[in-house]
Amino acid sequence: MELIHRALERRAALLERLAAEGTDGVRLLHGIAEGRPGLTVDRYGSVLLLQTGRDVLEPGEVEAIAETVQGALGVELVPVYNHRPAWRAGFETVYPAPSLDDPEVLEGGLRFDARPRHRGLDPLLFLDLRHVRRRVRAHGAASVLNLFAYTCGVSVMAAAGGASDVWSVDFASSSLAVGEANAVRNGVPFHAVCEDVFPAVRQLAGMPLGGRRGRRPDCVKLAARDFELVVLDPPRFAKSRWGVVDLVRDYAALFKPAVRCVAPDGVIVATNNVAKVELEAWLDGLRRCARKAGRELLDIEVLPPDEDFPSFDGRPPLKVAWCRVA
Numbered sequence: 429m430e431l432i433h434r435a436l437e438r439r440a441a442l443l444e445r446l447a448a449e450g451t452d453g454v455r456l457l458h459g460i461a462e463g464r465p466g467l468t469v470d471r472y473g474s475v476l477l478l479q480t481g482r483d484v485l486e487p488g489e490v491e492a493i494a495e496t497v498q499g500a501l502g503v504e505l506v507p508v509y510n511h512r513p514a515w516r517a518g519f520e521t522v523y524p525a526p527s528l529d530d531p532e533v534l535e536g537g538l539r540f541d542a543r544p545r546h547r548g549l550d551p552l553l554f555l556d557l558r559h560v561r562r563r564v565r566a567h568g569a570a571s572v573l574n575l576f577a578y579t580c581g582v583s584v585m586a587a588a589g590g591a592s593d594v595w596s597v598d599f600a601s602s603s604l605a606v607g608e609a610n611a612v613r614n615g616v617p618f619h620a621v622c623e624d625v626f627p628a629v630r631q632l633a634g635m636p637l638g639g640r641r642g643r644r645p646d647c648v649k650l651a652a653r654d655f656e657l658v659v660l661d662p663p664r665f666a667k668s669r670w671g672v673v674d675l676v677r678d679y680a681a682l683f684k685p686a687v688r689c690v691a692p693d694g695v696i697v698a699t700n701n702v703a704k705v706e707l708e709a710w711l712d713g714l715r716r717c718a719r720k721a722g723r724e725l726l727d728i729e730v731l732p733p734d735e736d737f738p739s740f741d742g743r744p745p746l747k748v749a750w751c752r753v754a
């Protein structure tokens with residue numbers, strides 16, 4: 429358990445800061461970057477979520493890790509172990525699900541659904557995006573477009589920061605339903621567009637949907653408009669009947685319409701979580717793409733992750749570009 433002790437020691441200052449801001453969701457061990465490939469240990473409020481993607485934990489390891497963490501943090505946590513094999517054929521449960529009463533995680537004093545077992549594989553709030561949510565809230569834009577919204581963590585933060593006009597776009601109605609419940613539990617406004625991002629963002633940008641007339645499937649009709657802040661946090665790869673999300677080969681397919689939805693003097697926050705994509709090359713691509721779309725990026729600020737997502741070489745796989753748009 430030396431590994432866990434060291435990881436917790438490294439986080440001492442962060443844990444204090446998070447407690448002060450009203451946050452109890454934190455990554456406590458970050459896989460290979462902290463000496464244990466394939467294992468992550470997260471605290472989500474009262475839940476201690478252990479996840480493996482390759483090797484299954486040895487018998488007794490879950491309990492030993494939980495005991496170490498609880499001893500060090502001085503809190504009682506319910507351990508849940510989810511093994512997520514790479515073939516993604518559903519959850520292979522190798523640890524009995526404890527009964528949990530609608531667990532929640534706190535972030536900046538706001539409450540989010542933290543059920544560790546649900547119909548999807550991923551946790552319902554991605555902890556590695558905490559710094560983006562914090563920044564979006566502090567920015568205080570009045571209107572926000574959240575593309576690939578998932579369970580709408582960014583949207584709820586934006587609304588808590590004063591935005592009255594927040595649109596959450598995702599084609600998964602089940603994720604948006606969790607997002608709506610997150611908004612309700614925090615008493616903030618919510619507006620979902622349950623649609624593929626491609627036709628939604630192209631319409632908002634005033635761009636044609638493409639394809640021969642009559643050959644395109646139906647989609648939600650939207651009028652062109654802009655937003656003070658646009659958040660573009662797509663998955664690494666996803667195919668739909670409208671297009672391909674491919675963060676290695678074609679980021680521009682998303683960034684071009686998204687940047688056209690930004691109001692003058694607004695901001696677009698773009699992410700890319702593919703490790704092999706180099707930061708500088710990706711940023712150059714964003715600048716070029718914006719120019720081609722008729723927009724200028726005035727400056728780009730790269731947001732480093734919080735310290736619970738360490739990387740070996742200071743080059744985190746999740747790159748976040750906060751871009752001011754002319």
Ligand SMILES: C[S@@+](CC[C@H](N)C(=O)[O-])C[C@H]1O[C@@H](n2cnc3c(N)ncnc32)[C@H](O)[C@@H]1O
Nearest residue numbers: 576577578598599600603624625661663666668
């Ligand atoms: C990695 S999550 C995005 C995380 C999210 N931005 C957050 O703040 O937690 C990926 C999401 O993209 C959605 N998605 C993937 N392809 C899509 C598409 N073409 N149109 C709309 N949603 C899509 C999935 O349903 C899923 O909710």
